[in-house]
Amino acid sequence: MGLLSLFRSKPNSASIAKERLRIIVAQERGSRGGPDYLPLLRRELLQVIHKYVNVDPEAVQINLEREAGNEVLELSVALPQKPPD
Amino acid sequence: MTEIIVVTSGKGGVGKTTTSASMACGLARRGKRVAVIDFDIGLRNLDLIMGCERRVVYDFVNVINGDCALKQALIKDKRLETLHVLAASQTRDKDALTEDGVRRVLDGLIADAFDYIICDSPAGIEKGAHLAMYFADRAVVVVNPEVSSVRDSDRILGLLASKTHRSVNGNGGVKEHLLLTRYNPRRVANGEMMSVEDVKEILGLDVIGVVPESPDVLSASNAGVPVILSETSDAAAAYEDAVARLLGEELPLRFLEEPKRGFFARMFGG
Numbered sequence: 490m491g492l493l494s495l496f497r498s499k500p501n502s503a504s505i506a507k508e509r510l511r512i513i514v515a516q517e518r519g520s521r522g523g524p525d526y527l528p529l530l531r532r533e534l535l536q537v538i539h540k541y542v543n544v545d546p547e548a549v550q551i552n553l554e555r556e557a558g559n560e561v562l563e564l565s566v567a568l569p570q571k572p573p574d
Numbered sequence: 575m576t577e578i579i580v581v582t583s584g585k586g587g588v589g590k591t592t593t594s595a596s597m598a599c600g601l602a603r604r605g606k607r608v609a610v611i612d613f614d615i616g617l618r619n620l621d622l623i624m625g626c627e628r629r630v631v632y633d634f635v636n637v638i639n640g641d642c643a644l645k646q647a648l649i650k651d652k653r654l655e656t657l658h659v660l661a662a663s664q665t666r667d668k669d670a671l672t673e674d675g676v677r678r679v680l681d682g683l684i685a686d687a688f689d690y691i692i693c694d695s696p697a698g699i700e701k702g703a704h705l706a707m708y709f710a711d712r713a714v715v716v717v718n719p720e721v722s723s724v725r726d727s728d729r730i731l732g733l734l735a736s737k738t739h740r741s742v743n744g745n746g747g748v749k750e751h752l753l754l755t756r757y758n759p760r761r762v763a764n765g766e767m768m769s770v771e772d773v774k775e776i777l778g779l780d781v782i783g784v785v786p787e788s789p790d791v792l793s794a795s796n797a798g799v800p801v802i803l804s805e806t807s808d809a810a811a812a813y814e815d816a817v818a819r820l821l822g823e824e825l826p827l828r829f830l831e832e833p834k835r836g837f838f839a840r841m842f843g844g
C-alpha cells in the first residue's frame with residue numbers, strides 16, 4: 490500500500506461494486522427466460538402503485554420463481570416510511 | 575474428438591481476441607492441432623494479433639460461400655506447426671454468417687481431425703456472437719473485474735445456457751469457465767477493484783485463469799506475437815496456466831498479489 494493511500498478514507502469502492510452487482514444480477518437472472526411482457530408488466534405496475542404511494546422504481550421488485558413446474562410471480566413493494574403524525 | 579471452445583464476453587474490448595490467440599498458441603505448443611476462427615465479421619483483428627495479416631487470401635465467409643476450399647483459407651502459423659487461423663471477412667453484410675454455413679465449416683475442421691477449434695467471438699449478443707457460441711462444447715467467458723463487464727458476462731452465461739446447440743438439444747449443456755483479465759492486484763489490495771473471489775461469487779463459476787494487467791499485452795500485439803509467447807511476461811505465464819487448467823491440470827492461481835516494487839514506485843503508487 491502506498492503512502493498516499495494512508496490518507497485516503499473513501500468507502501471501499503470494490504465492495505460497493507460487488508453489492509450492486511449482486512442485486513442486479515440476481516434480478517436479471519430472476520426474469521431471464523421469463524415471458525417477454527415482464528418489463529412492461531413492471532412498468533405498468535409501477536404506474537398503478539404510483540397513483541397511491543410515491544415509491545422509487547428501486548422499491549418495486551418483480552421476481553419470477555420457478556419451482557417444480559410452477560411459476561410464481563413475486564412482487565414486493567417497499568413502502569416509504571410514514572411521516573410521523 | 576474435436577472440442578469447440580468459444581471465447582466470449584458480451585462487453586467489448588475485455589480481452590477476447592488476446593485470450594483466443596494466446597490459448598490457441600498454448601494448446602498448439604502442447605502439440606494439439608488447433609484452428610482459431612475470427613467470428614468478428616467486418617472487424618477482422620485476430621490476424622493482426624496472430625501476426626498473419628498479410629497472409630490472408632481467403633476468409634471465413636469465402637469458405638461458407640464456396641469461393642474456396644477450407645484448406646485454402648486456413649493460414650498455417652509460422653511459429654507453431656499445428657496452429658491454423660481462419661480470418662474474419664471484412665464484409666459489411668450482416669447476414670454473411672449463417673448457422674448452416676458455420677456448421678459446415680466446423681464439420682470440415684472436425685473431419686480434418688483438429689483437436690481444438692477456438693471461436694473468437696465478437697462483442698455484443700447479435701448474430702456473430704450467437705453463432706460463435708452456438709456449436710461450442712465449452713466456453714471461456716472473459717471478464718474484467720468491473721461492473722459492466724461482470725453484468726454482461728452474466729447475460730452471456732444466460733445465453734450459453736439457453737441459446738446453444740448443446741442446451742437446445744440437451745447434450746449436457748456447454749461447460750463454462752471464467753477467465754479474469756486486466757487484473758490489477760494493487761488496486762484489488764486497495765479496495766478499488768473487485769477481487770477474483772468477488773467475481774467468482776457473483777457469477778458462480780469456476781475460474782480457469784487470472785491474467786494480470788500487463789504492458790506486455792500491448793507490445794505483443796504491436797509485434798503480432800501472441801502474448802503467451804513472450805517469455806518473461808506474467809501475462810504469458812498466466813495464460814499458460816489457463817491452458818494447463820483447460821487440459822485438466824490443477825494449478826493454484828498466480829499473480830493475485832502485487833509484485834514487490836521499488837521504494838519510489840511504492841511511495842507514489844505508479
Ligand SMILES: Nc1ncnc2c1ncn2[C@@H]1O[C@H](COP(=O)(O)OP(=O)(O)OP(=O)(O)O)[C@@H](O)[C@H]1O
Pocket residue numbers: 583585586587588589590591592593614695696697755756757785786787788789791792795809
Ligand atoms: N492483460 C491485459 N493487460 C493489458 N492490456 C490488455 C490485457 N488484455 C487485453 N488488453 C488490451 O485490451 C484491448 C482489448 O483487447 P482485445 O482486442 O483482446 O479485446 P476483445 O474483447 O477481443 O475486443 P472486441 O470486443 O473489440 O473484440 C487491447 O488494446 C489489448 O491490448
Ligand SMILES: [Mg+2]
Pocket residue numbers: 590591592614619694695696
Ligand atoms: Mg476481439
